[in-house]
Amino acid sequence: xxxxxxxxxxxxxxxxxxxxxxxxxxxxxxxxxxxxxxxxxxxxxxxxxxxxxxxxxxxxxxxxxxxxxxxxxxxxxxxxxxxxxxxxxxxxxxxxxxxxxxxxxxxxxxxxxxxxxxxxxxxxxxxxxxxxxxxxxxxxxxxxxxxxxxxxxxxxxxxxxxxxxxxxxxxxxxxxxxxxxxxxxxxxxxxxxxxxxxxxxxxxxxxxxxxxxxxxxxxxxxxxxxxxxxxxxxxxxxxxxxxxxxxxxxxxxxxxxxxxxxxxxxxxxxxxxxxxxxxxxxxxxxxxxxxxxxxxxxxxxxxxxxxxxxxxxxxxxxxxxxxxxxxxxxxxxxxxxxxxxxxxxxxxxxxxxxxxxxxxxxxxxxxxxxxxxxxxxxxxxxxxxxxxxxxxxxxxxxxxxxxxxxxxxxxxxxxxxxxxxxxxxxxxxxxxxxxxxxxxxxxxxxxxxxxxxxxxxxxxxxxxxxxxxxxxxxxxxxxxxxxxxxxxxxxxxxxxxxxxxxxxxxxxxxxxxxxxxxxxxxxxxxxxxxxxxxxxxxxxxxx
Amino acid sequence: xxxxxxxxxxxxxxxxxxxxxxxxxxxxxxxxxxxxxxxxxxxxxxxxxxxxxxxxxxxxxxxxxxxxxxxxxxxxxxxxxxxxxxxxxxxxxxxxxxxxxxxxxxxxxxxxxxxxxxxxxxxxxxxxxxxxxxxxxxxxxxxxxxxxxxxxxxxxxxxxxxxxxxxxxxxxxxxxxxxxxxxxxxxxxxxxxxxxxxxxxxxxxxxxxxxxxxxxxxxxxxxxxxxxxxxxxxxxxxxxxxxxxxxxxxxxxxxxxxxxxxxxxxxxxxxxxxxxxxxxxxxxxxxxxxxxxxxxxxxxxxxxxxxxxxxxxxxxxxxxxxxxxxxxxxxxxxxxxxxxxxxxxxxxxxxxxxxxxxxxxxxxxxxxxxxxxxxxxxxxxxxxxxxxxxxxxxxxxxxxxxxxxxxxxxxxxxxxxxxxxxxxxxxxxxxxxxxxxxxxxxxxxxxxxxxxxx
Numbered sequence: 001x002x003x004x005x006x007x008x009x010x011x012x013x014x015x016x017x018x019x020x021x022x023x024x025x026x027x028x029x030x031x032x033x034x035x036x037x038x039x040x041x042x043x044x045x046x047x048x049x050x051x052x053x054x055x056x057x058x059x060x061x062x063x064x065x066x067x068x069x070x071x072x073x074x075x076x077x078x079x080x081x082x083x084x085x086x087x088x089x090x091x092x093x094x095x096x097x098x099x100x101x102x103x104x105x106x107x108x109x110x111x112x113x114x115x116x117x118x119x120x121x122x123x124x125x126x127x128x129x130x131x132x133x134x135x136x137x138x139x140x141x142x143x144x145x146x147x148x149x150x151x152x153x154x155x156x157x158x159x160x161x162x163x164x165x166x167x168x169x170x171x172x173x174x175x176x177x178x179x180x181x182x183x184x185x186x187x188x189x190x191x192x193x194x195x196x197x198x199x200x201x202x203x204x205x206x207x208x209x210x211x212x213x214x215x216x217x218x219x220x221x222x223x224x225x226x227x228x229x230x231x232x233x234x235x236x237x238x239x240x241x242x243x244x245x246x247x248x249x250x251x252x253x254x255x256x257x258x259x260x261x262x263x264x265x266x267x268x269x270x271x272x273x274x275x276x277x278x279x280x281x282x283x284x285x286x287x288x289x290x291x292x293x294x295x296x297x298x299x300x301x302x303x304x305x306x307x308x309x310x311x312x313x314x315x316x317x318x319x320x321x322x323x324x325x326x327x328x329x330x331x332x333x334x335x336x337x338x339x340x341x342x343x344x345x346x347x348x349x350x351x352x353x354x355x356x357x358x359x360x361x362x363x364x365x366x367x368x369x370x371x372x373x374x375x376x377x378x379x380x381x382x383x384x385x386x387x388x389x390x391x392x393x394x395x396x397x398x399x400x401x402x403x404x405x406x407x408x409x410x411x412x413x414x415x416x417x418x419x420x421x422x423x424x425x426x427x428x429x430x431x432x433x434x435x436x437x438x439x440x441x442x443x444x445x446x447x448x449x450x451x452x453x454x455x456x457x458x459x460x461x462x463x464x465x466x467x468x469x470x471x472x473x474x475x476x477x478x479x480x481x482x483x484x485x486x487x488x489x490x491x492x493x494x495x496x497x498x499x500x501x502x503x504x505x506x507x508x509x510x511x512x513x514x515x516x517x518x519x520x521x522x523x524x525x526x527x528x529x530x531x532x533x534x535x536x537x538x539x540x541x542x543x
Numbered sequence: 544x545x546x547x548x549x550x551x552x553x554x555x556x557x558x559x560x561x562x563x564x565x566x567x568x569x570x571x572x573x574x575x576x577x578x579x580x581x582x583x584x585x586x587x588x589x590x591x592x593x594x595x596x597x598x599x600x601x602x603x604x605x606x607x608x609x610x611x612x613x614x615x616x617x618x619x620x621x622x623x624x625x626x627x628x629x630x631x632x633x634x635x636x637x638x639x640x641x642x643x644x645x646x647x648x649x650x651x652x653x654x655x656x657x658x659x660x661x662x663x664x665x666x667x668x669x670x671x672x673x674x675x676x677x678x679x680x681x682x683x684x685x686x687x688x689x690x691x692x693x694x695x696x697x698x699x700x701x702x703x704x705x706x707x708x709x710x711x712x713x714x715x716x717x718x719x720x721x722x723x724x725x726x727x728x729x730x731x732x733x734x735x736x737x738x739x740x741x742x743x744x745x746x747x748x749x750x751x752x753x754x755x756x757x758x759x760x761x762x763x764x765x766x767x768x769x770x771x772x773x774x775x776x777x778x779x780x781x782x783x784x785x786x787x788x789x790x791x792x793x794x795x796x797x798x799x800x801x802x803x804x805x806x807x808x809x810x811x812x813x814x815x816x817x818x819x820x821x822x823x824x825x826x827x828x829x830x831x832x833x834x835x836x837x838x839x840x841x842x843x844x845x846x847x848x849x850x851x852x853x854x855x856x857x858x859x860x861x862x863x864x865x866x867x868x869x870x871x872x873x874x875x876x877x878x879x880x881x882x883x884x885x886x887x888x889x890x891x892x893x894x895x896x897x898x899x900x901x902x903x904x905x906x907x908x909x910x911x912x913x914x915x916x917x918x919x920x921x922x923x924x925x926x927x928x929x930x931x932x933x934x935x936x937x938x939x940x941x942x943x944x945x946x947x948x949x950x951x952x953x954x955x956x957x958x959x960x961x962x963x964x965x966x967x968x969x970x971x972x973x974x975x976x977x978x979x980x981x982x983x984x985x986x987x988x989x990x991x992x993x994x995x996x997x
Contacts, residue, residue: 006756013759016710045704050770052763057914059760060974061907065899065945068938072929074963085550086629093564119962120990123955157959160930536568 006055009048017045027051031058075156080148083115087540090533091117095124101489102530103128104141106537109493111145113541122154130163136192139167143196146171174200186212195227202234210243222252229255232262241269248309257311261371264332275310279333282326283349283361285342294354295342297361300325323357330364335377346380362393370398378402382411385422392422397429408434409442416449428479436490443495446487451502453480454524461513469515477515481523488527496535503528547861547887548628551981551991555815556604556856557621558614566621570629578626579637582886585627586643587634589619597623598646601886603654604856607646615852654882688733692790695732696769699725703766711755714748736791739821740765751951757975768915781873782913788877789915794870803868804875807884808832810839811862811894813922813969814980816993817851824851828859829920829971829980830867830878831894838920839867839878855880858887860981860989874913893967893983895924899941906972919972926968928957928979939968939977950978956992960984 005028012022021044027035031054038047083091087110094106107125110117117125129139129146146168147155158164169181170193177185185197201209213228220228229247232240240262247259248271263271282300287293299322303314312328315321338349353361362381369377378399385392400408412430415423423430431446438446457480460473469477491499505525511517557563569589572578576594578587585599595610597619606620616624627634639647702725722745729738740761747758771778771786778786788794794802814829823844830839845851857880864884869875896902906919925942928949937949942965949957949970957979960966967983979992 004756006759010755010759013707014710014712014755016708016712018708019710043704045707046700046766048707049703049763049766052759053765053767054763056760056763057767057910061910063903063906063947063974065903065941065947066938067944068929068940068946069944070929070931072927072963089550089567093560093567096560119959119987120956122959126955153959153962156962157955160934160958161955162933532568536571 005059006052009052009055012048013052017048022048031055076152078116078151078153080114080116080151082118082151083110083113084540084543085118086543087115087537088118088121090537090540092121092124094533095121095128099530100135100138102533104138105489105530105534107142107149108145109534109537109541111148112493114148115541116151117149117154119153122150122157125150126154126158126161126164126167129167136190140192140196143171147173170196175204191224191227195231198228198231199234202231206235206237206239210240214243222254225252226254226258229258229262233265236262236265238266238268241266241271245271248311253311253313255311256309260310261332264334265372271309274306275329275332276337278304278307278310279329279337280341282329282333283338283342285344285352292348293352295344295349295352297326297353297355297357299323299357300329323360326357327360327364330361331367332371333368334372335365335368335374336372346374346377347383350380350384363395366393366396366399369402373402375402375404379407390422392426397426397433400430400433401435405435405439409439413442413445416446428482431483431486434490437492438490440492440494443487443491444498446483447491447495447499447502450480450483450487454503458511458516461511461516469513474515477520481520484523484527488530491531493534493538496531496538499531500528500535547858547863547889548624549860549889549989550628551860551989552604552856552858553621553624553628554991554994555859556616556624558616558852559850562614562616562618562621565618566625569618569622570625572626572633574622575626577640578623578634579639579643580627580634581636581639583647584639584643585623585634586639587619587623587626589622591619595619596642598643599623600647600650602883603650604858605650616856691732692734692772695729695734696772698732699729699734699737700766700769703762703769706762711748711758719745719748733792734790736789737765737768738791740768740789742821764915779873781871784871785873785913785915788870788872799868799870799879802871803879804871805866805868805881806832806835806837806839806878807864807866808835808837809862809864810867810880811890812857812859812887813894813920814971814993815857815859815991816971816978816980819847822847826851826853827918827971828857829969831920831922833862833891833894838876839869840876840918840920841878841880859991860890861887862890863887872913874909874916876909876913876916890983890989893924895922895926895967897924897941898943899923899945899947900943902972906974917973921968921970921972921977923968925965927963927965928954928961928968930954930958939970939979947972948976950976954979954992957982960987960990960992 008026009022012020012026025032026048031051034054035047035051038050082088091106091110094103097103128134129142142149150158150168155168158168166185166189169177170185170189174182174197182197186194189197198209198213201212209231213231216228217225232244244259244263248256248263250256250259260271260275263269264275266272282298284296284298285293286296299319301322303317303321303325307325307329308314310328310332312325315324335346338344339346342349344352350362350365355361362384365377366381368374369381381393381396382399382403384396400411403411411423412427412434415421415427415430418424457473457477461469503524505528511521553566554563557566574589576588576590580586580601582601584601585597587597589595589597591610593610595608597606597608599606599620606616608617608619610617610619612618623634722741726738726741726745729735729741744758744761747754747761751757768786768789771782772790775783775786784794810830810832812828813831815826817824817826819825824847826843826845828841828843830841831837832839841855841857843853843855845853863886866881866884867878868881870877896905902921902923909916909919923939923941927940929938929940929946930936931938934953934955937952937954938946939949940946960982961984964984966985968977968979969981969983971978971980981989981991981993983989
């Protein structure tokens with residue numbers, strides 16, 4: 001912009017004409033003549049004001065442009081179609097509210113249907129994602145779909161906004177980033193973002209992942225180190241052994257333990273060989289003609305200093321400590337080792353186990369099964385019932401993740417089928433461990449279960465005479481509510497309409513219970529509202 | 544049946560986000576027992592807690608629903624519009640049932656009687672109903688008022704000179720409080736226009752780096768205005784009208800109807816902005832005549848302190864054959880929509896000046912006729928929004944690589960929609976910066992950029 005004609009006057013206007021008066025020739029053409037023509041009686045200030053007013057109009061009338069030759073490459077054409085404006089309107093209304101889970105589900109739905117967001121929603125989305133207050137869970141959930149949601153225009157736009165750019169590059173496949181962007185991310189990101197990046201590198205550039213981790217290692221605190229170490233499970237290979245062996249000498253028990261747990265999964269590693277030598281004879285089979293025999297666990301007689309490198313501490317040499325060493329060793333050994341050693345199936349080994357340290361052995365076997373993802377062992381351990389109490393093993397629900405999805409779902413449905421089933425009481429713990437996505441068949445069955453259970457609970461609630469719900473009933477309601485919450489996030493889209501048909505809004509007058517009216521009904525209705533919203537969105541996306 | 548309904552129109556109609564969302568949910572045929580439309584209206588019966596009957600006049604977008612909601616338009620009306628917009632065949636063409644006919648007849652009768660409520664909203668408090676009185680009485684009143692105004696101006700001029708004498712540098716706190724008092728005195732002297740202009744300046748000191756210059760300009764323009772009123776007889780009659788209006792002397796509805804200029808055209812509804820001014824919300828809607836090339840500014844007011852609701856709804860992003868009436872002026876800009884002649888249609892070809900040079904020339908020509916014009920509609924074709932220094936500076940560039948600054952940003956929405964490609968830009972120019980209102984792109988069509996956070 002050219003220099004303003006008012007500039008000379010501003011000085012006097014700011015300090016005031018009382019302090020300093022402008023020279024008489026301050027007006028420039030064409031206003032000099034006009035000012036001269038003003039009546040002499042007019043005050044100086046009045047003249048200056050009229051001059052300023054004229055200059056103001058003159059400036060707008062004579063406004064001039066600014067030559068701006070900067071080159072700005074335009075955004076490239078899109079690869080995906082935009083979702084319809086109707087879908088966009090639904091997404092927009094979801095983004096305006098603060099229900100994060102609904103937002104995530106809606107956005108995932110758009111991406112799953114091969115659509116991107118329309119351009120006008122991009123600033124809102126980026127703004128939401130670069131908001132410091134947003135939970136890392138939400139960011140993590142959206143990371144895989146962000147690049148396709150924002151499309152080419154989003155990538156182009158983010159270049160102009162540093163915070164958005166960071167959000168975007170932390171979501172892009174690392175293969176699409178320049179070296180500079182990669183190292184920017186690695187240097188400047190938060191821990192969850194760095195971990196996400198490292199996990200990606202473990203897939204396509206493990207040497208770089210190892211190099212970065214080795215460089216960062218001395219600077220990190222224990223918690224971060226453990227998280228970084230955890231990424232080794234992706235694409236674990238022989239070349240990782242050198243670094244992991246070094247970690248086995250660290251001072252922290254947790255680090256040693258995690259490094260050993262990784263190395264024992266590499267059959268060619270020295271650690272694996274060492275472990276199998278140590279494990280020899282820890283479980284022994286004793287053949288007996290009358291009942292098929294028993295399996296004994298043998299407590300290690302003494303602590304070997306070499307075990308330190310497995311992450312096993314000596315502490316003392318009491319029976320309890322020896323049992324702890326036993327459990328720690330068993331938890332590392334691939335369970336298939338025992339099948340070979342004892343020439344028994346997993347189910348038989350568990351059944352025949354007979355010793356004072358059975359619970360420690362079983363706990364160790366559960367950990368080992370999870371570590372080595374041994375399906376047959378998971379199946380056997382999940383089905384095993386304590387002979388005295390007829391109860392499933394504590395902490396065994398974790399093992400559900402070692403089963404294939406259909407089998408895991410069947411297992412859960414079986415548990416839900418009747419209150420007589422041994423897992424029936426722990427259905428919620430199992431449900432929480434069921435891997436996602438759920439199959440549509442399971443989703444629908446689960447909705448039916450929720451509805452049946454709901455009817456029973458309502459019936460029992462109405463029978464309860466007072467407004468105060470009996471404690472056991474509240475506990476059951478709480479379980480039900482948690483189940484509903486899990487379903488809300490895990491239910492596949494194919495079940496939305498079914499859920500809306502089966503579950504009907506509850507009328508508060510149906511119950512006297514304060515608890516049900518103020519906790520259950522609102523969360524139930526929110527669930528329905530959520531599903532109705534997603535079902536609408538789905539229809540718009542499929543249109 | 545083709546309709547000019549767009550998401551932008553719907554968003555501007557809905558009184559708040561809640562109604563919009565509820566309307567979206569009702570936009571499903573299963574909620575509706577009957578649905579229909581003809582060339583004049585949409586109608587439908589929606590099953591809520593009772594069966595509600597909804598009618599929408601296509602010409603004026605006025606809605607009617609039998610539900611008890613106080614929010615107008617209600618969620619049922621928005622739902623029906625949403626349905627009509629979703630696809631052409633959801634709302635079938637049919638003969639209107641009797642209840643629709645009755646309503647339409649009432650509408651027509653109402654239209655012929657003139658839209659009084661709008662006039663009331665347009666002339667905030669100024670439109671005191673004229674009581675029948677004799678000519679001598681009227682003249683006496685007018686003289687009395689003239690005297691009062693002159694006395695008010697005299698006082699104001701002295702004060703203005705004092706402001707300059709004392710300097711602008713320490714305009715804060717207590718000093719600015721005096722500005723408030725001065726504005727109140729102007730109101731008392733029946734100079735509400737001047738009072739409003741003065742109040743608008745109170746927020747200016749230290750608001751941005753260039754404030755002393757902006758403030759000095761505005762004070763200067765106020766001085767020019769009072770000077771013009773004192774020597775009114777030297778001005779041409781049309782410019783006298785402008786001075787009177789700028790000071791806040793209202794033009795009565797009858798006067799407007801008898802003296803205003805009527806212009807019939809295909810009017811393009813290009814942009815809308817809502818701003819708080821004094822104790823009121825002001826809504827500005829910008830129109831461009833396809834044949835006459837004239838720009839028109841429709842104003843509506845609503846009380847501040849709650850979300851604004853305006854009586855008239857305009858089909859933003861559409862064009863409509865209509866008759867406007869312009870306030871008498873040396874450069875008529877402010878207008879009222881007198882009569883819609885046909886339902887709104889989607890925007891045809893994109894309008895717009897080819898370059899900033901061309902646009903600025905029209906501004907200069909307008910100012911030469913009416914120097915107190917505050918804002919201009921800027922429609923520029925092949926314009927590219929430019930973002931510099933990571934969102935610190937924003938410009939609009941024309942095809943000749945000449946640029947004007949956009950209003951203090953950010954303008955991410957505009958940037959996202961344009962994507963570095965040339966588009967038709969629609970905005971308000973205040974002589975210093977461009978405030979984006981909407982844009983038209985070859986792929987995305989019309990998109991509104993200003994949305995009032997309801």
